Amino acid sequence: MKNKLPAFPYIVWMxxxxxxxxxxxxxxxxxxEEGGFTxxxxxxxxxxxxxxxxxxxxxxxxxxxxxxxxxxxAYILSRSTERYQRTMILLxxxxxxxxxxxxxxxxxxxxxxxxxxxxxxxxxxxxPFQMINTAGAVVxxxxxxxxxxxxxxxxxxxxxxxxxxxxxxxDLGCNAVxxxxxxxxxxxxxxxxxxxxxxxxxxxxxxxxxxxLGGGQNMLIGDLIEQQFIGSTYNxxxxxxxxxxxxxxMLVIMGIMSSFDDDEMEGLVI
Amino acid sequence: MxxxxxxxxxxxxxxxxxxxxxxxxRAEDTVTIKVYNWGEYISDGSDDxxxxxxxxxxxxxxxxxxxxxxxxxxxxxxxxxxxxxSYDVIVPSDYMISRMIAEDMxxxxxxxxxxxxxxxxDTFKNPQYDPENExxxxxxxxxxxxxxxxxxxxxxxxxxxxxxxxxxxxxxxxFNNSRDAxxxxxxxxxxxxxxxxxxxxxxxxxxxxxxxxVLQAYVMDEIFDKMSNGxxxxxxxxxxxxFIMQEDNPDLAFAVPxxxxxxxxxxxxxxxxxxxxxxxxxxxxxxxEPDIGLANIEFIGYSTPLKTVxxxxxxxxxxDGISYPSQEILDKCESFVNLPDELNRYMDELWVDIRAxxxxxxxxxxxxxxxxxxxxxxxxIYLRRRNR
Numbered sequence: 001m002k003n004k005l006p007a008f009p010y011i012v013w014m015x016x017x018x019x020x021x022x023x024x025x026x027x028x029x030x031x032x033e034e035g036g037f038t039x040x041x042x043x044x045x046x047x048x049x050x051x052x053x054x055x056x057x058x059x060x061x062x063x064x065x066x067x068x069x070x071x072x073x074a075y076i077l078s079r080s081t082e083r084y085q086r087t088m089i090l091l092x093x094x095x096x097x098x099x100x101x102x103x104x105x106x107x108x109x110x111x112x113x114x115x116x117x118x119x120x121x122x123x124x125x126x127x128p129f130q131m132i133n134t135a136g137a138v139v140x141x142x143x144x145x146x147x148x149x150x151x152x153x154x155x156x157x158x159x160x161x162x163x164x165x166x167x168x169x170x171d172l173g174c175n176a177v178x179x180x181x182x183x184x185x186x187x188x189x190x191x192x193x194x195x196x197x198x199x200x201x202x203x204x205x206x207x208x209x210x211x212x213l214g215g216g217q218n219m220l221i222g223d224l225i226e227q228q229f230i231g232s233t234y235n236x237x238x239x240x241x242x243x244x245x246x247x248x249x250m251l252v253i254m255g256i257m258s259s260f261d262d263d264e265m266e267g268l269v270i
Numbered sequence: 271m272x273x274x275x276x277x278x279x280x281x282x283x284x285x286x287x288x289x290x291x292x293x294x295x296r297a298e299d300t301v302t303i304k305v306y307n308w309g310e311y312i313s314d315g316s317d318d319x320x321x322x323x324x325x326x327x328x329x330x331x332x333x334x335x336x337x338x339x340x341x342x343x344x345x346x347x348x349x350x351x352x353x354x355x356s357y358d359v360i361v362p363s364d365y366m367i368s369r370m371i372a373e374d375m376x377x378x379x380x381x382x383x384x385x386x387x388x389x390x391x392d393t394f395k396n397p398q399y400d401p402e403n404e405x406x407x408x409x410x411x412x413x414x415x416x417x418x419x420x421x422x423x424x425x426x427x428x429x430x431x432x433x434x435x436x437x438x439x440x441x442x443x444x445f446n447n448s449r450d451a452x453x454x455x456x457x458x459x460x461x462x463x464x465x466x467x468x469x470x471x472x473x474x475x476x477x478x479x480x481x482x483x484v485l486q487a488y489v490m491d492e493i494f495d496k497m498s499n500g501x502x503x504x505x506x507x508x509x510x511x512x513f514i515m516q517e518d519n520p521d522l523a524f525a526v527p528x529x530x531x532x533x534x535x536x537x538x539x540x541x542x543x544x545x546x547x548x549x550x551x552x553x554x555x556x557x558x559e560p561d562i563g564l565a566n567i568e569f570i571g572y573s574t575p576l577k578t579v580x581x582x583x584x585x586x587x588x589x590d591g592i593s594y595p596s597q598e599i600l601d602k603c604e605s606f607v608n609l610p611d612e613l614n615r616y617m618d619e620l621w622v623d624i625r626a627x628x629x630x631x632x633x634x635x636x637x638x639x640x641x642x643x644x645x646x647x648x649x650x651i652y653l654r655r656r657n658r
Contacts, residue, residue: 047619051626053634060641108492113440114501130440133487216446216488219626227622230344233614256645260652 025247028240041241048224048242055220056249058135059203062142066150066199067192069143074154074191075184078161089155092148104141104212111137111213133215141209142199149198157191158184193257201250221246302334303358303549306346308536309339311361311410313562313569320565326556333549350375356543358550364535365449367406368399369608376405377540383551386558393600394575397535398464399607406537407554410572412509413533413595413603414450415526419519422503427525430458433504434477439484443496443505446488448621449606450532451478454506457529463604466613475620479627488625497522508534509592510572526595530602535575 032038077088095103110116111132121127131137161184169183185192207222214220221242228239315321323335340346343366349355350370362370370376381387387407394408418427422441433442433454445451453463455474465471486502494511496502498518512524538554540547556562563579573593574580580588588594595603609617 048622048626050634051622053638054626057634057638057641060638108495109499112496112499112501114499211446212492215486217482217485217625219622224622227618230342233611233618234344235615235618256649259649 025240025243028236029244030241031237033237041238042245044238045242045245051219051224052221052245052249054135054218055204055222058139058142058218058220059200062139062146062203063150063196063200065139065143066147067196070147070150070154070195071192074151074158077151077155078158079163085159089152092151096148100145101208103145104209107137107141107144108132108212111140132213133217135214135218137213138210138218138220141213142203142206145209146199146202149202150195153194153198154188154191157188157194161187189260193260196257197254200253204250205246299332300334301332301546301549302336303546303553304336304338304356305359305553306338306340306349306357307359307361309341311339311536311570312337313565319569320562322557322562322565325562326553329556330549330552333552335553350541357541358544358546359538359553360541361409361536361538363606364397364399364537365606365608367537367539370539370541371400371405372608375542377542377544377547378404379407379540379554380547380551383548384555384558386555389558389560389576389578391575391577391580393597394535398605399535400537406539407558408535408537408575409557410510410567410570411533411535411575412572412593413526414453414506414531415509415512415524415592416504417497417507417512417515417522417524418504419497419500419502419521420523421521422500427504427523428528430454430506430527430529433506434458434481434484436484438503440486441503442481442485443487443489443493443502444481444485445506446490448617450506451488451621452617453532453606455481457527457531460529463532464607464609466609468613468616471613471617471620475624478624482624482627494518510570512592513571524592526591526599528599528602530599530604533600533603533605535605536572 029041030037030039032040077085080088108115112118113128113130113132115132117131118128121129165183165187166179169179174182204220205222205225207220207226210218210220210223225239225242225246228235228242313319313322315324323337327333327335340349343363346360346362347366347369350357350360367376384407390408394411396403397406397408400406416427416430416432418432423432423438432438433444435442445454452471452474455477456463456465456470459470459473459477461467461470461474487496489496489505493502493505493507494515497505497507497515500519500521509524509526512522516522516524538557540550540554544550557566558576560576560578560582563574563576564582567574567579567583574583580594
């Protein structure tokens with residue numbers, strides 16, 4: 001593209017709503033209330049390390065579960081008839097047409113002690129089980145909400161893998177495990193990286209899921225940041241510092257992930 | 271030709287005169303005041319109620335009302351602070367009013383324009399948040415009490431102590447907001463809800479940490495669902511909202527604890543920078559008229575500070591002890607005032623500590639290290655193989 005004019009509207013958008021806010025976050029993170037430069041905000045955050053660790057752990061678990069669920073289904077989808085593929089993809093996307101908050105609210109009524117699942121189990125004289133207000137419920141909420149973001153990139157990468165590649169590997173004596181490790185995995189790596197990114201990033205920064213399904217006791221980074229901005233104390237300085245650290249953590253993890261695959265990044269463009 | 275020009279000029283002049291005078295009339299006669307209130311916080315004509323705004327405009331043809339709503343005190347504060355909008359009448363809560371007074375954001379009222387103020391009950395005059403009563407006129411009030419399910423809770427509920435009762439482990443809900451949560455612990459310990467003593471604050475935090483063992487969850491709006499469908503047995507919440515929950519679940523009851531509680535007041539004030547102070551005061555005065563006050567209170571479901579309106583209410587409402595607790599209990603109640611920034615922040619830190627406590631952080635740390643090591647190891651192996 002020699003003529004860059006058509007990109008202009010988006011560049012304006014990007015500067016106004018992405019670059020400037022990003023700059024403000026960095027600026028506030030290093031500013032004290034009196035307006036001078038300070039590192040206090042960042043030092044203060046060290047007391048919240050357990051919350052950071054917990055958030056990252058839960059996000060990692062959710063990402064792993066998403067991957068385990070999504071990888072086989074994405075493969076099966078990419079090898080089936082076109083009509084079947086279209087229907088299945090529609091079904092994967094369908095929940096996303098409904099508001100995210102409503103879906104999480106729905107899980108609340110399902111998981112409660114007096115909720116639908118426990119009532120049903122009660123009929124069979126099992127339980128009741130404590131499901132809501134646990135870390136497990138938070139992970140479940142993350143998996144449920146972000147699973148489509150794992151399936152779709154994996155599927156679109158796998159759909160491009162030629163069936164003859166797999167057949168060739170089988171002809172040359174690979175068993176099923178070796179086909180997956182030596183052929184399928186390397187070829188679908190861009191999709192894996194995109195999927196992991198798209199599940200991990202929103203999971204680690206969520207605050208609605210942890211509040212609704214975690215009962216306010218499973219506090220995550222998102223809750224902490226929210227409290228700084230619209231809680232009883234208005235403290236954008238510490239809030240920005242937390243956001244900054246969160247962004248750095250994400251960048252590092254994404255950096256590690258993408259170094260697995262340094263030449264083929266087409267999966268990222270989905 | 272000259273004649274024509276003269277006539278034309280004369281006619282034109284006449285028109286300009288007319289227009290000027292027409293404009294003058296409008297400027298003199300119609301003023302628009304901007305009222306910014308909580309959502310669903312005025313009788314608006316739905317369900318056969320009185321449309322208060324329409325009524326006001328009919329009675330004062332020279333004043334038009336532009337009415338908008340907000341959801342939280344913080345939202346209102348942010349809007350005024352940023353200067354993105356100006357208003358003539360706003361209705362913040364107690365602690366926000368004291369903050370706005372401290373930050374010189376409010377206009378002192380001319381009470382000679384608000385003669386109906388005389389009808390306000392003495393309990394609500396000269397409140398803690400506006401000690402000289404220069405800036406605010408109470409609109410509604412209410413208390414925080416304990417909502418409980420009578421089929422799940424035995425005996426009478428009359429103390430905050432019940433929210434710490436191990437008998438109801440896993441069935442108790444608590445406020446997910448630091449100020450309200452600390453307020454309850456402070457009342458239970460016999461402190462003021464506006465204490466600035468760090469030691470007392472720390473004791474309250476200790477008490478709240480103890481409570482975590484018996485709690486089901488920290489909630490705000492989710493409480494409506496959880497109390498209505500019997501998911502939880504006990505929860506502290508605002509009296510006005512209790513009636514909404516009771517409609518869904520008649521087993522629910524409300525108790526105002528004997529230790530006293532938080533009495534919240536939403537009051538009408540005029541922010542600095544208003545251009546129509548007199549009209550704004552006329553509006554405030556109008557809201558205190560008995561029939562208007564009655565219509566509003568019946569619509570909103572909170573309690574009224576107006577003596578005449580109170581005397582017009584049903585005996586049943588007055589005596590159930592929910593909307594209008596006895597004077598004995600009211601004497602032990604407090605309204606929130608704004609705390610110093612430093613203290614607010616410390617309270618928030620303690621609050622995070624309470625909510626995040628009890629998680630096994632060592633195991634989690636080990637898990638995280640294992641994952642990082644695994645990921646790093648995989649990367650190294652992968653890169654080596656590639657290079658080969």
